Amino acid sequence: MGSDVTGKRNCLTYSNLNKLYCLKIGTAGADKNELEMIQNYYGIIWNNESFKQFVALSAYETVKSGLLALNSLLVDNQWPENIKSTNSSRKICDSSMPTIDSTMRFYRYLEAITRLPKRNGTTGIIDFNKTVTNQHAIFHLQQCFGKSNSSEAMCYDVNSTFIYPQNKVTYNQSMLESDRRQKIHVSVIHDPPYAVRLGRNKWTGYCVEVFEEIARRLNIDYEFVEQTDGDYGTRLENGRWSGMIGQVSRKNTDIGLGPLIQDAEKSLIVDFTVPYYESVGITMVSKINEDLKLGALFFLDVFTWDVWVTAVVAVFIIGFLLAFIDKYSPYSYQNQPKKGDSESMGTVFTVKESLWYVLGSCTQQGEYMDPRSASTRILVAGLWLLVLIIIAMFSANLAAKLTVSGLQGEINTFKKLIEQKEVKYTVRSNSSELKFFEKLKSAEESIFEIWKQKVVYNNEFTANYTVWQYPVTEKYGIIYSRMREWGFSNSHEETIKLINDGWVIFMETPRAAYYIANECKLKRFDNRIGSWYYSMILIPRSPLTSAFNEIIYSLEADYTLDTLRAKWWASNTSHCGTLSVDEGYDFEEVGGMFSLLGCGLLIGVVLLISEIVTFHILLKKQQTQVANEPRKLPPQPVTNSVPESILKEKESTNNLSTRNPVASNLITITTTDYSDPNQEAISLNE
Structure with missing residues (x-):
């Protein structure tokens, strides 16, 4: 002892x-x-x-x-x-x-x-x-x-x-007996797996079941009281405590359940039981990185959207410039179709033909006829050079993207996490994790103040200290400031959402184990930070404290606590699918390329239908105009004698024209004045 x-x-x-x-x-x-x-x-x-x-x-x-x-x-x-001296000759061993x-x-x-x-x-x-x-x-x-x-x-x-x-x-056993006879008010917060709300005044969870076993053995009556603000306890500026610790310290409730950590400050205002959970620390939880899943339009990610828009605009601008130069150049095919005295082959670059030519150049397909004039060829040469560079960059970046699709580097240490800013990290608000980083930040600031005092105010050490850089890395201060900038998580659901969105969450090891056991594709990495225990809290100098301690020791000895831990931290990921492995690209990843083919086919069919409809509309309009146009014949000379066969032929022709106005445009009507043998036949063809 x-x-x-x-x-x-x-x-x-x-x-x-x-x-x-x-x-x-x-x-x-x-x-x-x-x-x-x-x-x-x-x-x-x-x-x-x-x-x-x-x-x-x-x-x-x-x-x-x-x-x-x-x-x-x-x-x-x-x-x-004056003290009487004894006989100096006598030895002390001889004295009685x-x-x-x-x-x-x-x-x-x-x-x-x-x-x-x-x-x-x-x-x-x-x-x-x-x-x-x-x-x-x-x-x-x-x-x-x-x-x-x-x-x-x-x-x-x-x-x-x-x-x-x-x-x-x-x-003082009498105090314990009096507490057994009255109803105990137990403060709880809905915080799985420690305390889980089942309904009105019905609770379960690891802490709740441990307490219920203690209450059963002590034969005490109790009632759960929910701490609605979700705060386990924070020391305020006026020295008072908020949350569950404040309620217990002011004796508004008798007992507090949850992941409560004993420290010197809290021990002054509440009683702590012996730990009911093994050593706890802080770890980091993130999403498991599977092979990088490519989107259907992953090839569009090679360039940014402003580059793609610029490329599309450049196609139209170059197409219009090509048509303009070809039209006004005296040496173009449409202005000079012959070379010397002989006919030559060439293309008239209208706007439509120019856009098609530019698009073919972009896809490295080209046209079988190139421009003839030098000015147009210079423009096309610049286009080819631009296309060559863009396609080379596109191919290289696309190949790199496909190569690293399953090799994306992941953050797996605390040091790597704080050395970067791409992956964000945070903690839950009003949590012990947040208090942990706040205290470490304060400790770093205190060390810096001591170092500054040595450098600035102490001439004896100034030379030694100013030669070297500040010897302490303020990593926890950096972490805390970034978390405040990025924001804290406010609930269980928000924490899960942030992790699935790629965030890293600092949390205590039991909570991390619970998340990993019940959520898909979560993991924790690196060694834990810190070490402490979970205890229950009671009102100051409570007679129940020692009795609670005795039973907690008993629960630990008979493995009841181990059984409850196994129950509440058991894996429950049967609903999760298997992680993806690299078995090649599936259709979801390459479907975007086929969608381009489908878009081309769809647009082609739509244009075909529009062409057919347009053609029939124009044809019908032309036929209507021809039918309604009056027929004009040249004046015929009067003849005294016309053979009856000729008259019948003319009458039959007129009847045919009346029945089929389209055919009338294709029939040649020939009349002959037989009164004058020298008159030539007159042909009318409309």
């Missing part, structure tokens, strides 16, 4: 998880100023684990009590100035044990100690009360545990007091 003054140091070294106890001195009524003076005297060794604070303070108080007793004797003139009586100086000295008044010492109230021992030497009994072969231990008050003069331990 060991002892400690402040209760913040480790009392013992443990070889197993058996129950061990240590004593914490009751410092109520201690002289704080005198205690601080002694601490300043010892300096930095005061907080050294090997330094025995209790021994130092006990020695100080012993010497002080002795001096006070001696001083009282001197003041009362009861301490003789002296008899103590009221005439001896030592007796007077002890009697003076018993008469010392009560005072406030460094270890609390010191009251000899007519004895030679401090009758107010009271210690608080604490139960401790630690890991195997570890010097670290955590100690918890078991609501018992050890009175040294009486060698007796007292325990």
Whole structure:
């Protein structure tokens, strides 16, 4: 069994998880100023684990009590100035044990100690009360545990007091019995898997089931009270606490459940049980990077949209320029179709033909007839050079994109994460993770202030410090400032959404394990940061604390806690599909290329239909115009005698024209004036 003054140091070294106890001195009524003076005297060794604070303070108080007793004797003139010496020739070993009586100086000295008044010492109230021992030497009994072969231990008050003069331990059992008879109000927050709301005042979850088992064994009645703001507790500027910790510290509720971490600040206002969950730290959770999935139009990602728009506009501009130059150049084919005296082959570059020629050049298909004039050829040469460079860049970038489609580098360490800005990261608001980074940021700022004081104000060290750069990397300050800039997650659903969107989320290891066990394609990477435990909180100096600790130890011993952990952190990813492996590009990835072919086919069919409809409309319009146009024949000379066969032929022809106006345009009507043998036949052809 060991002892400690402040209760913040480790009392013992443990070889197993058996129950061990240590004593914490009751410092109520201690002289704080005198205690601080002694601490300043010892300096930095005061907080050294090997330094025995209790021994130092006990020695100080012993010497002080002795001096006070001696001083009282001197003041009362009861301490003789001259001391009778014994025979110097006698050896001390030959001397017999002296008899103590009221005439001896030592007796007077002890009697003076018993008469010392009560005072406030460094270890609390010191009251000899007519004895030679401090009758107010009271210690608080604490139960401790630690890991195997570890010097670290955590100690918890078991609501018992050890009175040294009486060698007796007292325990207030009546308070526990009174708490059993009243209903306990338990504060909870919907935060899977620790506490899960099932309905009105119905809860489950890991913390809830652990508490229910404790309540069953203690036979206590309880009622759950939801902490609606979702805040476990934050210290405000006025020194008060918000959230669940504030409610318990003000005794609005009796117990708080959840992933609550014990620290020095919280221990001043609430009681913590022994841990009910194994060592916890912070880890990073991200989405599993499968092979890079290519979109249907992945080839469009090779260039930005402004490059594509510029290329399309350039096709139209060059097409119109080509038609313009070909039209006005005197050496173009349409202005000079012959070379010398012979006919030549060539293309008249209208706007339509020019656009088709430019498009063919862009796809490296070309035309069988190139422009003839030098000015047009210079323009086309510039087009070919542009197309050559763009296609080379397109091919190279597309090949690179396809090559690295399954080899995308991923961030897998904490160092890589903070050295980049492309992948964003954050934590949940009002969480222990956020408080963790806030404290580390404050620690870095404090170290920087100390370094700055050395550099600026201390001339002795200025030369040494200013030669070198600032020796501490402010990584946690950088992380915190970036998270504030990018924003925090506010809920479970938002956290999952951010992870699926490519964010990295800092979270405690139990929460990370729960997310990974229940969500698809999530992982955690790198080693965890920090180490702490989860405990329940109770009202200050609650008589239930020690009883809770006893049962939690029992639950750990009979593996009940392990069973509950396995239940709530079991994998539930049966609904998830298998991760994709590289088996070639599927149709979803190459479908965009076929969609271009489909677009060309669709546009071609639409244009074909429009051409047919347009042709029939124009043809019908032309036929209507011909039918409605009056027929004009040249004046015929009057003949005295026309053969009857000719008249019948003319009549039949007119009848045919009347029945079929289209055919009338194709029939040649020939009339002959037989009255004049020399007259030639007149042909009318419309």
